[in-house]
Amino acid sequence: MKEESFVYDRTLRELFHEVPGTLVKLLSGQGIKEVLETSFPKVEERRVDLLARLEDNTLFHLEIQSVYDPLMPVRMLKYAVLIYEHYHVFPRQMVLYIGVKKIRLENKISRQNLCYTYAIRDIGEFDCRALMESDDITDNIIAILCQIEDMDRFYQKLMQKLARLESKKREDYLRKLFYLMRLRPDVAKMLKERGKEHTMPFVLDKEIDPLYREGIEKGQKEREVAIARELLKQKVDIKVIAKSTGLSEAEVKKLSDASDNPS
Secondary structure, three states, X not given: OHHHHHHHHHHHHHHHHOOOHHHHHHHHOOOEEEEOOOEEEOOOEEEOOEEEEEOOOOEEEEEEXXXXXXXXXXXXXXXXXXXXXXXXXXXXXXXXXXXXXXXXXXOEEEEOOEEXXXXXXXXHHOOOHHHHHOOOHHHHHXXXXXXXXXXXXXXXXXXXXXXXOOHHHHHHHHHHHHHHHXXXXXXXXXXXXXHHHOOOOOOOOHHHOHHHHOOOOOOHHXXXXXXXXXXXXXXXXXXXXXXXXXXXXXXXXXXHHHHHOOO
């Protein structure tokens, strides 16, 4: 579980590096004025998940947490001190919980001569429609951690947006999407069903999809056939289609012959 938590944290940290502006506004109530440096080299290097200067010039520090960590308050206090040393102001701090299980995270330290606290939000408990409607694909991908009411609309918009990206960038976002889907098995199941019903507007590289390796995608063959038929309509060469879909050249040729000679 610790290793999986690292994967989720790393994935989200990469997304936050691109700055999900709508998410920050939902959490803080303000837009970002400036994104600040998040690495604080001292005796050991410390890197926070997100640090931004908001429109009212206050600093907003956000950490993502998917599992219970009894030392979270100590970590947050250390981050507050590091930020103060670097920017000479204490930040407004928040932990965004993205885990599946409902757990109670500590958000304060109360000791003699020390009273420290920060905010905690559970991503599953607030309205994420703004994330789904955002023009920023980073916000869209993070939205799968929320409660999604209109899955068809969400799926179609996300696929259309991914289709407009160049191949390398699309694969990077897909990899992040699939990792986060492991935190939401119910959403993964719904997206799988949509994948069976709709042909993706691009060829999916199976190597970047961990859900294939877990055996979740049982409709793989049907989607490959659907994609092959679509590519045949576009007069793509049979060898290219076979390489792109995973079908054999003989299977693609059979589909081509069937389309040329419908019964």
